[in-house]
Amino acid sequence: MGDVAVVGAGVIGLTCALRLAEAGRRVRVLADRRPSETVSAVAGGLWFPYRAAPADLVLRWGRVSLSRFRSLASTSGTGVYWREGIVLHRSADPDLSWTAAVPGHRPARAAELPGGAVSxxxxxxxxxxxxxxLAWLAESCARLGVEFRHGTVERLDAVAQRTVVVAAGLRSGELTGDTTLEPVRGQVVRLANPGLTRWVVDDDNPAGMAYAIPRGEDVVCGGTADEGARDLAPDPEVERGVLARVGDLVPALRDARVLSRAVGLRPARRSVRLDRVALDGRVVISCYGHGGAGVTLSWGxxxxxxGLAA
Ligand SMILES: Cc1cc2nc3c(=O)[nH]c(=O)nc-3n(C[C@H](O)[C@H](O)[C@H](O)COP(=O)(O)OP(=O)(O)OC[C@H]3O[C@@H](n4cnc5c(N)ncnc54)[C@H](O)[C@@H]3O)c2cc1C
Structure with missing residues (x-):
């Protein structure tokens, strides 16, 4: 089996590189943004199939990720937690398809629902x-001999390896000739964690989507989903709205200190692209278009x- 190049050092590129290395392949990651500078670094980090398709594959990939994250949650230093939380619904017929992948879920009790949530x-x-x-993924790759090269890949035929995985997020189409990727802008504000562990997702909030995801030291609060928008500067007005919505949902966050703020462009596509074609004299495996669920789908x-690289 020959060497493999992976273009991209976000959660998709790094997970592909790690799995390929675990399978015994010699891997080189080529990326012009370090893991900490990627859209992946902006993600809230909750396993949840948001804005990704097709539904059947999303469930299959999501299940594989759930299983791997479960074991990572019991390994120190990974940054992965396994935590209880609540997904709120404000309409009578919410999409519950994702629950098929999640063992042990239950309907919320009335006392757990904030005003306006029906279930x-x-x-x-x-x-x-x-x-x-992301740092743990990169270190795990390096331990298995994965090499990292910093720089922009302009064309696939400039890559030395005969097999190339394109995991370049929103810019993947520049390499594969795919014009169907669209950004969905998301803005978050990270608050000092006052000791919370329970997450909450309120996507149908009439004032705008809202979520609060306590991790280690911080709680990621969002959010927005602006299709086609590309502005990377956090908007103070948007942040005020996020803080108001999140403060209503989780009063303990009302006085929490702002640690940082960030914007990321979700790589949205009508469906995730995961296939193998011959292009520019290379075997090209595309793995991009994960929308708002790149972390969720990464291991699957x-x-x-x-399998496609074998
Ligand atoms: C606000 C927000 C919240 C989110 N919350 C969640 C969540 O809770 N759960 C979840 O599952 N998902 C979430 N997401 C979605 C998730 O962040 C994305 O789906 C995921 O980060 C996509 O990862 P990626 O590796 O494909 O792309 P990216 O992280 O964007 O990485 C792309 C990589 O490709 C490299 N690259 C691109 N083009 C080239 C080139 N030509 N040459 C060299 N290198 C190149 C870049 O340098 C970079 O290293 C969220 C997204 C946002 C914006």
Missing amino acids: GVVCSLPVVDMAVY CASDVV
Whole structure:
């Protein structure tokens, strides 16, 4: 089996590189943004299939990730936690398809619902502290001999390896000729964690989507989902709205100190692209378009990439 190049050092590229290395391949990661500078570093880090398709594969990939995150949650230094929380619903017929992948979920009790929520699902899911986790992924890769090269890949035929995994997030299409990727802008504010462990997701909040995800030292609060927007500067007005919504949901966060703020562009596509084609004299395996669920789908997709690279 020959060497493999992986373009991208976000959660998808690093997980693919690690799985390939675990499978015995010699891997080189090529990326022009370090893990801490990627969209992946902005993610809230909750396992949840948000804005990703197709539904059947999303469930299959998500299940594989759940299983791997479960074991990572009991390994120190990974940044992965396994925590109970609640997904709130404000309509009578919410999409519950994701619960098929989640053992042990239950309907929320009335006392657990804030005003305006008509129902909810309580369950335990992986929560990933992305700064710690991306560093852990990179170190795990390096321990298995994965090489890292910093720089932009302009064309696939400039890559030395005959097999190339394109895991370049929103910019993947520049390499594969795919014009169907679109950004979905998300803004978050990270608050000092006053000791919370329980997460809450309130995507249908009429004032705008809202979530609070306690990780280690911080609680990631969001959010927004602006299709087509590319502005990377945090908007103070948007942040005020996020803080107001989150403060209503979790009063303990009302006085929490702001640690940092960030914007990321989710790599959205009508469906995740995961396939193998011959292109520019290379075997090209595409793995991109994970929308708002790159962390959620990472291990499942990486597992398929290993199969396609065999
Ligand atoms: C606000 C927000 C909250 C989110 N919350 C969650 C969540 O809770 N759970 C979840 O599962 N998902 C979440 N997501 C979605 C998740 O962040 C993305 O799906 C995921 O980060 C995509 O990862 P990626 O590795 O494909 O891309 P990226 O993280 O963007 O990484 C792309 C990599 O490719 C490299 N690259 C690109 N083009 C080239 C090139 N030509 N040459 C060299 N290198 C190149 C870049 O340098 C970078 O290293 C969230 C996203 C946002 C914005």
